[in-house]
Amino acid sequence: MSIQIDQAIIHEIAQNSDGQLNCRLRPQPLLNGAAVEAMLEELHSTYTSKGGKGFGFFGVHGDDGEANPAFSEALNRYRSNEMGFVEFSAEAGKLLQEELGKYDFSQGGFLLLASYTALASDYLFVALLNAKSSMTVLDDMELTQVNSLDLSNMQLAARIDLTEWQQDKESRKYISFIRGRAGRKVADFFLDFMGCVEGVNPKVQNKSLMNAVEDFVAGSELTKEERQQCRDKVFEFCSEKFDSGNDIQLKDLADELADSGMDSFYDFATGGDYELDEEFPADKSTLRQLKKFSGTGGGVTVSFDGGHLGERVIYDPVSDTLLIKGVPANLKDQLDRRLKGE
Template sequence: MSINIEQAIIHEISQDSQGQLSCRLRPQPLLNSNAVESMLEELHQTYTGKAGKGFGFFGTHGEDGEANPAFSNALNEYRSGELGFVEFSSAASKLLQEELAKYDFSQGGFLLMSCYTSMTSDYLFVALLNAKPSMTVLDDMELSQNNHLDLTNVQLAARIDLTEWQADKESRKYISFVRGRAGRKVADFFLDFMGCVEGVNTKAQNKTLMHAVEDFVASSELTKDERQQCRDKVFDYCSERADEGADIEVKDLADELADSGMDSFYDFACGGTYELDEEFPADKASLRTLKKFSGTGGGVTLSFDGGHLGERVIYDPISDTLLIKGVPANLKDQLDRRLKGE
């Protein structure tokens, strides 16, 4: 187990035939059985590995669109011992029910809340899970239909770093949340019920870092291979931080580069030219630009390793053309077949 579970509970928010939502509240926490431990371990690993998460904080009343402080107030009371975990989670369920009632697209779901420790941080995990039917073969070989929680397709989930929240009142990234496939607006109600305000534009920070790295190697006296080594070093460091669920620390990254003989990156990146925070979460999609060039448009999709630029792939900006030497075998086979057919 990579996590130590303190408390966990599930409440149900359901909709009746008239479209009215109601809460079915569990009166006691879940027992820390093997099933609960396995479920939360799977959710923790899945959530930590999810790319493209957003980051925010508890907004105060009147800030950024009248953020509702009810959830954070109840969480404060739980952490201070004024509320028990069951009472806190029940209050959260009712807040979510009230928020869901404002929309006509929701049918409810199962609200899972769990406090646990991972590494040196305490977390509160909050997720609205759906149930989907499945078939089971019984001992007598009869089929039985059951509902089970869909843990592989979690779209409404957030995790609060309780340690960071209480240690750094100025932090704007102690809440992480899953961005919906259709963008954040689909999940707005889930953030609103917690009073969460987006605080860090992770993609923008990562793209700014990538620009700083490219400008840094372009202004240096490094060879072509040394420049690619610098990019690889940045990619490896940032990817490792992403896998660990830890922030990119620009000073730490600069020290890594300095160990490889590439000095002064910290002064270069944080000297005022770039609007770069000292630390921010990693975004794997943005990091890929250090390794690959890719693009899609006008019915053409291209992707190639960055190390091939100037060698197997020649770019001429004046004529707006790419020359590819050594066409991939499977693509060459398709092209040859098409030419023979014509």
């Protein structure tokens, strides 16, 4: 196992016959059997690999008054052994029920809370899971319909790095959360019930890093190939951090580049107007622009490796055109067929 499970529990929030939300509390933690281990391993892996996550902290809303401190206070009592895990989870369930009651769109769901350790850090995983209907075959080969937790379509989930929260009082990124397909607003009620305020914006930080790298190589005496090697090195370094769930350490990245003969990047990145933090979460989709050019618009989609610019792909900004030498074989086949048909 990649994680060591401490305790986990599930409560159900559902509408009663009057249309009111109730929280049905489980009285004891889930048994740490094979089913629980498999579920949490899957959730941990799925959550870690999701891109575009937001990051925040227990704090104060800007102009909206103070965030609700009830969740963080209960969590602090649990971590201080003043409150048991079941008691803490029940408090969390009631807080979520109250928050959901403010909205008309909610049908509830299954609130999962899990305390576990991974890579020497303690985490609390919080998710509101939905059930989906599926078919299964019984021992007598009859079909029956069953409801199961929809783990692959997780949309409302957050993970609190308890170690970072308690050791770094200045951190603004110890809570990560899924933004949802429709953006940040979808998860507002979920974050509000925890009193979470958005802090670090990974996309902004990664965009600034990418700009710093481009400016750094542009002002260097490196050859075209060496410049692309520098971009690739940055992308590979940051991708490894993303895949492992670790932050980008700006000093470590600079040391990695220095080992490849590209000195002074740290001084360059911190001495400019890039406003980079010393460490921040990786956003692979943003940094992929170091390796690839891509764009879509007006019914045209273009994507190519950065190393081809100026060789197989020629860009003329004056005429606003791209010249592609060596059309990919599958695309060439489609074009040839269309020309023959016409």
